[in-house]
Amino acid sequence: MNPVELPARLSLAQTPTPLQPLSRLSRELGGPNIWVKRDDLTGCAVSGNKVRKLEFTLARALAEGCDTLITAGGLQSNHCRATAILGAQLGLKVHLILRQEGRDATYPQGNLLLSELAGAEISIYSKTEYQKNAPTLFEQWSQHYRQQGAKPYCIPVGASDGTGVWGYIDCARELRDDFQRAGIQPAAIVHATGSGGTQAGLTAGAALHQLNSPVIGIAVCDNERYFFDKVRADLREWSSLYSPELDIEQLNIIVNDQYVGPGYAQATAEVFDTIALAASTEGLILDPVYTGKGFHGLVTEIRQGRFKSGDDVVFIHTGGIFGLMAQAEMLTTQIRSNT
């Protein structure tokens, strides 16, 4: 039964995804039982959290008769890669506005490689140019396509807006069924938060589907204040578009910004160690930009005694494997320095 009436959506994600126990790692850490919701398995090239959101975003774009998708993000954006591939699947043109990060590689790697392969038009801007002009760039490119007779649809960074939040509202319904099947009442649902849409959806979805477990977003960039405001803004937009029966002002938005480290897409040696730990004890592949940082936050909190043994905690694995490939040098250097 779904007590929440969903708007139009496309069927693009491989769902429901499994909820799996991480028994060996839980034993090794000696704390709570750690579970992982495998949203890295929502697809192959289109894996991760973005496809859940894009099911709703792209349904809206098609309903409005759009034929061109414009979106933006970092050079290794998972969201941009997912949009590029889904655009190709749906026969839509895709234009990506990307923010330069790090130094230039000889060849495109990771997400950028896949976006190029899927035929997306790519414009790369320096960090300063992007930060200063991002809204104007959307408008500039929209105008460009309108002049060519096309009908563009702009998707905000991470598809985090009042429509994209449906993806994780509906994931909360899946989680309710997962928890019932596993016979657990988690002490926390933990995930990496970047543009806020996953957190907005999970926070609202947890209330709508009465999960009775706090949702904790571990920030991979920015700070607590930023996420309070962003999550609230996405939910306010959702509320004004769809008039749900939920008082969003009463929702408890929980952000932990202690694990951002040096900044977006920059991971510490400890994060790489946690990535290696998850891979070698459980065969679970995390990435240094999002899930590695988020999971490292959870593991650190467990080591500090934040949860009781016997508690169940659920980590939402939001994908990102191609971002790991783009940081092969850093990962390998760190792993080899430990041996």
Ligand SMILES: Cc1ncc(COP(=O)(O)O)c(C=O)c1O
């Ligand atoms: C792999 C991965 N995990 C987590 C996130 C964070 O999700 P959100 O942007 O909805 O906060 C993103 C995107 O930003 C992502 O690509």
